[in-house]
Amino acid sequence: MLALQRRAVILDLLRRDGAVRVTQLVERLGVSDMTVRRDLEALARTGTLEKVHGGAVATSSSTTGEEPGFEAKAGLESTAKAAVAGAAAALVKPGSVVAVSGGTTAFAVASRLRYVPGLTVVTNSLPVAELLRGFADEPDAGAPAVLLTGGAPTRSAALVGPLADQTIRSLRVDLLIMGAHGVSERAGVTSPNLAEAQTNRALIESAARLAVVADHSKWGVVGLSRFAALSEIDYFVADDALGEDARAVLTRETGRLILAGAADEA
Template sequence: MEAIRRDGAVRVSELVEQLGVSDMTVRRDLDALARNGDLEKVHGGAVGLVGHGGNEVGFEARSGLQQTAKEAIAEAAALLVTPGSVVALGGGTTVHAVAAQLVNVPGLTVVTNSLPIAHLLESEGVKTPASPSVLLTGGAPTPSKVLVGPLADMVIGSLHVDLLILGTHGASARAGLTTPNLAEAQTNRALIGCARRVAVLADHTKWGVTGLSSFARLHEVDHFVTDAGLKAADRSALAEAVGELLVADDPGAARERASV
């Protein structure tokens, strides 16, 4: 719990090494803490409970969680990107995984307020002549290493992008898309306002989670990309609310998108 309070999340493998105990001991303890309502178990570890606000989990703490789902979601989302277009990438580890797949898309211009994504694209751009042109918005960094605030909002408000790819802290039918960071919510609204199409990426653990501030309703989302861990009833609710629901690791989902 001390590690959760400090870092926002923990990994089982790290706790095994730090505490000198077995994998099963760590998992049993996490089960007990989850039953007590002290944390939320996720694949590979646990995160702090931030259902109605709370502390924002940093980029590094989230990078090792739900990796398989994130990779599948990123592959499906990358197929939404058209060569020669202008794409805005928001913050978050899943969107970062998409950025890694865009380094060879020809003629791409990427607008981002994410420091890790800008660094990734710039460093990979040295290796390939087809690398995207990158515009970093400027602004003040959050624990998630995204730039927010009046400067970021002003720059974003002057732009027009073909597609926005955005992550979210939580998604629900009642609250829509949410984040625990008020300034990030405002900047996300600016990003949505400058985009012709909006794609939101969220693995199944994000559904039903509500952060402090809403930044969009589900009907504003053109493409919602998630993974097969999402329950059938929740898929139905999402499919009715958004423009298009893409379940990344459904058989044939990526092939169907590629043929469009």
């Protein structure tokens, strides 16, 4: 992993558990004790954690601060994301209008839409737009038509703000594929970025159906701003490493829980 990717993993563990130990991180990241300590020192300088003997504990900013950038998150939980993407893409019907939000899991779903005929994709994600437009240059292209919302980019390469919101509110889509920074029983679906949460809310209001895509590591993570209650979700697509407590909550509160595994993806 790159340093940014390692530090994103550390922050994810802090959000989930509240504390991490150096020995735990050495095993999880597959790097040396010295490398882990350097990562903790770098994060401590930003105020996102507090170093303690043998590890680190979360500060308030490690729960509510900005997400790591798109590139930093792209390599995290890649097997789980691939399984989630395959299951979510199966929800997309030929000839429909689909919205795809920012985030690396939503991007993974978009990568599966190459051969869905007659598709129109609305997105506020710069990586998703670039990916889908690249499909048009491939042989026998049947690439989806793409509408990029406009707006100001976040660190996660999502376009947000008044321009994006105004464009989105003028549209109606059949299905929204929505990524998540965090999901919990009490807080619902959250983002650490207020502007992105508002734009996500506009996307939800434009959609006939909502599919939230999130691997198991997102459960229990709470960002600064909620943009969806669990009861608003028509499909929650996760990987089969999701814990039993989370499964029970999501089965009860959402329209349908879909669990995908590596075997399903294969």
